[in-house]
Amino acid sequence: MSLSRKAAVAGAYEHPTRFAPDKSMFQIMAESIRGALADAGLTIKDVDGLCTTGIGMSGMGIVGFCDYMNLTPNFVDSTSIGGSSFVAHTAHAAAAIAAGLCSVCVVVYGSTAASSRFAIGTGGAGGGGDPCDQYEIPFGPTTVGSYAMVAQRHMHEYGTTSEQLAEIAVTMRLHASMNPVAKYREPITVGDVLASRIISSPLHLLDCCIISDGGGALVITSAERARDLRKKPVYVLGTGETVRHVADGHRDFLEIAPAQSGRLAFERAGVTHKDIDLAMIYDSFTITVLATLENLGFCKRGEGGAFVQGGRLRFDGELPCNTDGGGLSSNHPGMRGIFLVIEAARQLRGECGPRQVRDCNVALVHGTGGTLGTRHSGATLILSNQ
């Protein structure tokens, strides 16, 4: 059974806040759901499916959030695979709808990562309770450090440079300058990135995503129902998800999750790389974008450095990428998978004003969760307005 065009994003809402010390995580989520339902032209009474997870939530947080919202859904999914979770949730919601498990599914995320002063990137290893963690936590792993080791290896194998990585940050900032709610909007140069301090070599401060508060929500329903709603439907064409890890100590660290999840999504969607008008790529760090584009097959392995140069990823370039400014400049409240889908939906509906990608009909979304140099997840979605 193909999932292609069975379900659609009917509503999308990005909470405009970047700093909300006056709000709780659940309040941001509730406000985001209200925004996404209004966008779709639906009410909370229509919702019979819910997907969520979060960094500030307990393991059973989705049940607590149903309590907070007084929801009793027919379908719940709290898949928790890091920042990519909400990309996977969108796929799971589409599958649940196609299978008849629910009819209107909300995917939601909210966080007060900035105002609660979460030490996300350099706070050391978190829980550390799994067997694999015992062989890492004694050595001082950080989120940045894990990605940095992939960058270092990429530079060694292919001669990739800090200047090439910096160009990704510069492009995201250009896009943020056209996004009125982005946290950092002042343009930067490659020189600015290289002059920023090293957090974990070879990654500089400006190679790293920001920390903000924020939230967002999506409303997923059947393609048929979406056609009768307020906004133009954004159809789910193909999905894929997987994980990569240390693989018994035998891993090739430059082969990452999108090599598999991307291939699945392209096959299931029945489209090719040439069809993609917009790429929303999780940009936790500049290296994440470069390695993801390679593993998705937009360029050959090792060619990512040259590929991201020359403005190719600009909103008016050959492969527009992260037109909202991404996690590097717009927002990164601990996890940002949901914003990848939200911006893709806005672009496919033609709502993006000065940063609108021309003739944007097919978008690829790829979320990365966890840490690239130890364990991570990848979830890919291909979406279209046709």
Added chain:
Amino acid sequence: MAEQQKKYSKPLPHIDEENRPWWEALQRHELYIQKCRECGATRYYPRALCTQCLSERTEWVRCAGRGKVYTFTVTYQNQAPGFRESLPYVMAYVELDEGIKMLTNLVDCRPEDVKIGMPVEVVYEDVTPEVTLAKFRPAR
């Protein structure tokens, strides 16, 4: 003994029945990987079952303690207790001669001298009475 534990503030591994032989070997300053007696697959970190064939017939293979730096990062920012006092430090994956990549720290060298491919050798650090860590230094 209590004094030494008090001084060591970095996170310690949780040792259980599944991994105890490996950690006890480190206390003797011996480094092992596992090899499946059924299918021959090697694995690190230690686990009860082979991931390739699910056999529990496991051979412990002693490593020479030599390898090369596969990748590394010099950490300049880590807010976690124990590490924030020891910045900058080098975290690396070392590829052992036995073909296994393991996460570790590189010690006894200046961060700016570390290169991928650099030959390294194990150095055992007895951090508490129960825990010894396998770290690496430039091969001598």
